[in-house]
Amino acid sequence: MLRLTTREEERHFEAYVEALFRLDSYAKVLSELGRVSVPTPYRLRIKVLYSKESVKDVVNGLVEKGELQHLKEDSSTYILRTTVGRIVRKRVRAPFLVADFNHTGLPENVQAIITICRAYEWDALRRFSRNTYPYLVPILLSQSELIKSAKRLKQVTGHSVNVKAVSAREAFNEKRGEHVKSIRMWTDEDLDNALLSIQDRQQMIVSLDVEFFPRIGDQAHVRPSAICKIRKTGEIEVTGSFELAFDAVASQIAQVGERKLRFFSGRGLRVSNYEPKPLAVNFVQPVFEKLDTVRDFVHILSKYPHSMHAVEHGNPYAHVRLTDVFDGSSFDVWAISPSRVALIPGLKATEGAFERLVHYIFDRFREGEIANYDYEGRALESNP
Secondary structure: OOEOOOHHHHHHHHHHHHHHHOOOOHHHHHHHHHHOOOOEOOEEEEEEEEOOOOHHHHHHHHHHOOOOEEOOOOOOEEEEEEEEOOOOOEEEEEEEEEEOOHHHOOOOOEEEEEEEEOHHHHHHHHHHHHHOOOOOEEOOOOHHHHHHHHHHHHHHHOOEEEEEEEEEEEEEEEOOEEEEEEEEEEEEEEHHHHHHHHHHOOOEEEEEEEEEEOEEOOEEOOOOOEEEEEEOOOEEEEEEOHHHHHHHHHHHHHHHHHHHHHHHOOOOOOOOOOOOOOEEEEOOOOOOOOHHHHHHHHHHHHOOOOEEEEEEEOOOOEEEEEEEOOOOOEEEEEEOOOOEEEEEEOOOOOHHHHHHHHHHHHHHOOOOEEEEOOOOOOEHHHOO
16 A cells, blocks of 8 residues: 655645545545545544434534534535644644445434544544534444454455454453453454454454455455454444445444444433333343452442442442433443343433443443343344
8 A cells, every 4th residue: 555755745645635525426525435545644434423313413513613614515524623732733634524324224313424534633533523422422332243243244245354453352360350451463364263263262352454355256356355444433444445344344333333222212211201111231141149240340330431320239239320421311220130230211311321331331341132121121133
């Protein structure tokens, strides 16, 4: 891949990228994104987002507030202008497109922002989107969702899929307690073999770098048509075919996220006409049989970021009350059964707040299966 070596080359490429996003139709922008060759240190990047109504409507509201600007009036392209850095200040001009997934039948409350920029500009754009929460909600993938989505890519694309690299976290014990270390592994394995190896080590995946090789029958090409870094935060970094990355990878993340957030929605007591609609996290094995595990779970919940909490019980069972300070959602979290956690919503419990809490439990404690907390116990996977 071509690397730009001078600031003059970078300025010319940035002007070209901005001209691309200024094209006079949505279809032309998508078409050019499919043709553009992106040199290092730039990358084509995609982030899938959810909103209550429409992602584009939220972004247009930010334009009206002066926090963003349109690149062209009445278009789906925008630009973030800001500065970053405390000691060395850097100017950020990050143009981006808000793209929909109409080809998959998904509604406009799940869309993606697409940009071509450097790492620090992407960090600024990600930070900006985080600051719009709860109006824009990131799609957060669990370990099992990431693995299932990755496996499905072989069926969706018809390509051979190899894992090039894995970023993960792995727990280890020392005399002073349990710790977590970050791991970056380089490999060249078939997707299924690589995922089995990761599961055997009980690692928590942060991101997967996967290569897509065109295939005819049993024969695969020697060079990939695309390389995608897929993060658990619903972000994709693309080298190669944009169409493959957007139509297959981003669309898969969007479908998984929309289905999950729809499952979480309408559970606050006010919107459910005071009919309780609690959720459960079910574990395959009993995990709360030891008091130390109950205490660990309570300690983890007490560290839940951007929340207020009250520990009602921590021995012999767990009961913690949490309030999300972002939007006022509230939950009672109970761990009475050895293999089940109950998440009981309060007066307000948005789907974004549910997703944030479930993802935190999965990330900091352990993953389980999301289900309705009722006699049927219908899991997310069994819901259309």
